[in-house]
Amino acid sequence: MNNLVVQKFGGTSVADVDKIKNVADAVIREKRNGNNVIVVVSAMGHTTDYLVKMAKDITDTPSPREMDMLLSTGEGISIALLAIALQSRGYDAVSLNAMQIGIHTEDKHMKARITDIEKARIEKELNAGKIVVVAGFQGVTQDGEITTLGRGGSDITAVALAAILNADRCDIYTDVDGVYTADPRIVPTAAKLDEISYEEMLELAQAGANVLHPRSVEAAKAHNVVLRVRSSFKLNDKGTLILGVDKMEINKAVTGIAVDLSQARIVVCSVPDRPGTAAKVFSALAKENISVDMIIQSYANKEHNTNDIAFTMNSDDAGVAIEILRSLKDELEFSEVEANFDIAKVSVVGAGMIGRPGIASKMFKALAEADINIKMIATSEIKISCLVDKSDTQKAIRILHDTFELSDGSIFEVTGGLPIS
Amino acid sequence: MNNLVVQKFGGTSVADVDKIKNVADAVIREKRNGNNVIVVVSAMGHTTDYLVKMAKDITDTPSPREMDMLLSTGEGISIALLAIALQSRGYDAVSLNAMQIGIHTEDKHMKARITDIEKARIEKELNAGKIVVVAGFQGVTQDGEITTLGRGGSDITAVALAAILNADRCDIYTDVDGVYTADPRIVPTAAKLDEISYEEMLELAQAGANVLHPRSVEAAKAHNVVLRVRSSFKLNDKGTLILGVDKMEINKAVTGIAVDLSQARIVVCSVPDRPGTAAKVFSALAKENISVDMIIQSYANKEHNTNDIAFTMNSDDAGVAIEILRSLKDELEFSEVEANFDIAKVSVVGAGMIGRPGIASKMFKALAEADINIKMIATSEIKISCLVDKSDTQKAIRILHDTFELSDGSIFEVTGGLPIS
Numbered sequence: 001m002n003n004l005v006v007q008k009f010g011g012t013s014v015a016d017v018d019k020i021k022n023v024a025d026a027v028i029r030e031k032r033n034g035n036n037v038i039v040v041v042s043a044m045g046h047t048t049d050y051l052v053k054m055a056k057d058i059t060d061t062p063s064p065r066e067m068d069m070l071l072s073t074g075e076g077i078s079i080a081l082l083a084i085a086l087q088s089r090g091y092d093a094v095s096l097n098a099m100q101i102g103i104h105t106e107d108k109h110m111k112a113r114i115t116d117i118e119k120a121r122i123e124k125e126l127n128a129g130k131i132v133v134v135a136g137f138q139g140v141t142q143d144g145e146i147t148t149l150g151r152g153g154s155d156i157t158a159v160a161l162a163a164i165l166n167a168d169r170c171d172i173y174t175d176v177d178g179v180y181t182a183d184p185r186i187v188p189t190a191a192k193l194d195e196i197s198y199e200e201m202l203e204l205a206q207a208g209a210n211v212l213h214p215r216s217v218e219a220a221k222a223h224n225v226v227l228r229v230r231s232s233f234k235l236n237d238k239g240t241l242i243l244g245v246d247k248m249e250i251n252k253a254v255t256g257i258a259v260d261l262s263q264a265r266i267v268v269c270s271v272p273d274r275p276g277t278a279a280k281v282f283s284a285l286a287k288e289n290i291s292v293d294m295i296i297q298s299y300a301n302k303e304h305n306t307n308d309i310a311f312t313m314n315s316d317d318a319g320v321a322i323e324i325l326r327s328l329k330d331e332l333e334f335s336e337v338e339a340n341f342d343i344a345k346v347s348v349v350g351a352g353m354i355g356r357p358g359i360a361s362k363m364f365k366a367l368a369e370a371d372i373n374i375k376m377i378a379t380s381e382i383k384i385s386c387l388v389d390k391s392d393t394q395k396a397i398r399i400l401h402d403t404f405e406l407s408d409g410s411i412f413e414v415t416g417g418l419p420i421s
Numbered sequence: 422m423n424n425l426v427v428q429k430f431g432g433t434s435v436a437d438v439d440k441i442k443n444v445a446d447a448v449i450r451e452k453r454n455g456n457n458v459i460v461v462v463s464a465m466g467h468t469t470d471y472l473v474k475m476a477k478d479i480t481d482t483p484s485p486r487e488m489d490m491l492l493s494t495g496e497g498i499s500i501a502l503l504a505i506a507l508q509s510r511g512y513d514a515v516s517l518n519a520m521q522i523g524i525h526t527e528d529k530h531m532k533a534r535i536t537d538i539e540k541a542r543i544e545k546e547l548n549a550g551k552i553v554v555v556a557g558f559q560g561v562t563q564d565g566e567i568t569t570l571g572r573g574g575s576d577i578t579a580v581a582l583a584a585i586l587n588a589d590r591c592d593i594y595t596d597v598d599g600v601y602t603a604d605p606r607i608v609p610t611a612a613k614l615d616e617i618s619y620e621e622m623l624e625l626a627q628a629g630a631n632v633l634h635p636r637s638v639e640a641a642k643a644h645n646v647v648l649r650v651r652s653s654f655k656l657n658d659k660g661t662l663i664l665g666v667d668k669m670e671i672n673k674a675v676t677g678i679a680v681d682l683s684q685a686r687i688v689v690c691s692v693p694d695r696p697g698t699a700a701k702v703f704s705a706l707a708k709e710n711i712s713v714d715m716i717i718q719s720y721a722n723k724e725h726n727t728n729d730i731a732f733t734m735n736s737d738d739a740g741v742a743i744e745i746l747r748s749l750k751d752e753l754e755f756s757e758v759e760a761n762f763d764i765a766k767v768s769v770v771g772a773g774m775i776g777r778p779g780i781a782s783k784m785f786k787a788l789a790e791a792d793i794n795i796k797m798i799a800t801s802e803i804k805i806s807c808l809v810d811k812s813d814t815q816k817a818i819r820i821l822h823d824t825f826e827l828s829d830g831s832i833f834e835v836t837g838g839l840p841i842s
Binding site for chain 2: 021054057061067076077083084094100121
């Protein structure tokens with residue numbers, strides 16, 4: 001479809017009736033620009049919390065199937081109210097839930113993946129000149145069961161619609177006005193990026209920049225959907241474009257700095273060096289669905305031929321992980337399990353570092369000169385991460401921001417804020 | 422299906438999480454009695470009001486299509502929570518909305534009628550031993566549009582399910598414990614009826630006994646579904662059975678007394694007696710969807726050959742009706758339109774009055790002896806209604822209750838309360 005724009009508004013953007021009216025303004029603006037408009041909305045602000053609380057007041061372990069039935073009502077409310085707001089302004093609009101559209105997902109509750117979206121109903125409404133208001137976050141299985149897409153689900157819905165309907169743009173409206181080189185609350189000179197590649201955004205997102213869930217960036221990358229992250233409150237601000245690295249002009253090695261304060265480090269100490277030991281450790285964790293991030297295996301003691309195996313994970317999972325590991329103690333014959341929650345993962349990210357050696361050493365040197373101890377290092381093609389003491393976080397970010405000259409005012413605008421998980 | 426019971430719980434019965442747990446008790450009780458159980462629930466207490474308020478905060482005239490999208494989320498919440506409550510007690514349960522079941526309705530928003538219900542999904546779940554929790558009040562059109570059934574909609578859903586699945590019983594749980602001979606707040610000796618015929622219940626319902634909406638009684642009558650009105654708070658109380666007159670033992674001419682305080686009387690005064698005048702008046706009202714109840718046309722003045730046309734209607738409609746009538750003044754050449762809101766319609770109802778003459782005269786005589794002026798009279802086969810001054814309401818009910826000996830303790834139990842509209 002020509003001139004098709006998909007807009008997505010999150011829960012804070014539709015938190016109350018007044019905010020829904022503001023969203024209607026942003027939608028009407030695109031419509032008046034001559035575009036066909038699909039709007040994807042999440043549940044209103046605290047609706048989801050309210051619904052979860054009621055379920056938890058009944059039992060601590062509600063079934064995922066019924067939780068999906070329950071939570072999907074949240075977007076049912078917000079889409080109807082937005083359609084009413086658009087109609088009250090004289091625009092033809094229609095709200096549609098996942099069953100009505102046919103947003104098909106796999107048969108898995110609370111974090112289903114979209115398998116297919118039927119185009120017929122949406123195209124019919126768009127062809128009739130209507131603004132189509134779509135319930136984000138929800139889907140339906142082949143058997144007519146309601147599913148939800150998990151964290152970042154509404155973004156996924158928006159990207160999937162943009163991909164399948166070949167939209168010109170997918171605008172993700174949030175309470176921040178774009179993607180920044182670092183958290184402006186920590187680095188006052190942090191600069192908003194005009195554009196960033198999918199790959200860089202993925203590294204930033206996984207390292208804790210909560211603007212977009214990695215799944216939606218991955219989906220956008222896979223289907224070549226151009227995303228724009230922009231503010232629901234500053235409609236004239238262009239935000240940050242997220243697009244293929246081939247479409248970008250890269251003039252810096254490092255695009256931004258990300259911090260993840262949600263990790264814990266676990267060290268399995270003095271494990272006898274036998275084949276298959278690491279596999280046993282990590283498959284035991286995988287069986288409990290625990291994702292491990294940075295991993296380092298080091299020869300701690302050559303004399304006794306033992307290793308230390310150190311890795312990081314979300315600190316929420318650390319308790320279970322420690323239990324699992326302790327249950328393996330007799331089998332693996334390690335000495336003990338250590339856990340450290342006072343750590344931060346600081347990463348520099350940039351598609352421009354490919355083919356430019358020296359970025360890592362520059363980072364390590366800068367941190368060393370500031371007396372910051374690096375506990376672990378991990379690298380990918382476009383990211384270098386260092387694990388440091390949590391108390392060093394702010395200093396590390398500021399120093400790296402200066403070191404890689406991320407505040408260059410000639411390129412970047414400095415405003416707003418970016419949350420850290 | 423054998424041993425199938427349909428239970429229906431209204432908004433006050435599921436008003437909060439604790440009440441939902443109580444409902445789970447009542448459901449489990451039927452299940453443990455060896456029955457297959459379908460539970461129909463309405464939206465939680467004030468959910469509907471809350472949703473309507475948000476829509477009205479946007480516009481006074483939200484579209485019916487979007488209101489149906491909005492309101493249908495209400496039952497989505499209550500069915501999921503009830504299913505969670507049942508599961509937490511160890512019972513297998515599944516919640517289903519109208520789209521999932523296929524509760525098909527005509528293509529009309531906010532007061533659609535059910536045209537058909539698909540049995541497959543419900544039967545599959547019942548056969549798997551599950552308690553099926555169904556969203557009342559909502560339906561879906563052939564085009565996948567969500568509709569709602571209007572007032573009394575959840576009762577209709579329950580009756581329709583009982584009819585189509587051939588249930589043994591359809592229990593309507595309410596905040597009253599049955600149908601009474603009169604409003605116990607007015608007549609302390611009012612007696613709860615053990616059983617009542619569809620026809621009597623219809624007359625009582627239309628005259629203002631708000632226990633059941635007439636539509637659901639009509640549906641039950643049409644499909645011969647035995648209804649039981651009972652209290653959600655007194656599970657040992659058998660309530661009142663509503664069934665075919667052929668299955669009843671009739672031993673009284675009058676079953677009960679009903680009052681309707683929601684009516685207004687309008688009189689179109691001194692209308693020249695010409696053919697077609699009444700038709701013009703009532704078709705003008707019908708065009709605006711205003712239902713008229715009692716109608717009397719009287720020769721007020723034989724000399725000038727004019728009539729007074731008097732009728733009653735819901736007082737909510739009276740304002741519009743008066744406007745419509747005034748716009749016809751020049752055409753119909755009447756003198757004026759009078760409206761009176763201080764009236765009450767008091768009715769005696771009983772299938773037993775068929776073939777027993779003298780009930781009407783006994784009623785009029787009793788009212789006359791009490792100095793109560795009768796302003797209008799209307800009769801059907803099993804009901805006699807008198808319009809009186811609102812201030813005479815309580816006196817009229819008490820006298821009629823005595824006159825027709827409705828407090829016979831040998832037949833009826835006296836407890837509880839019946840609301841008046």
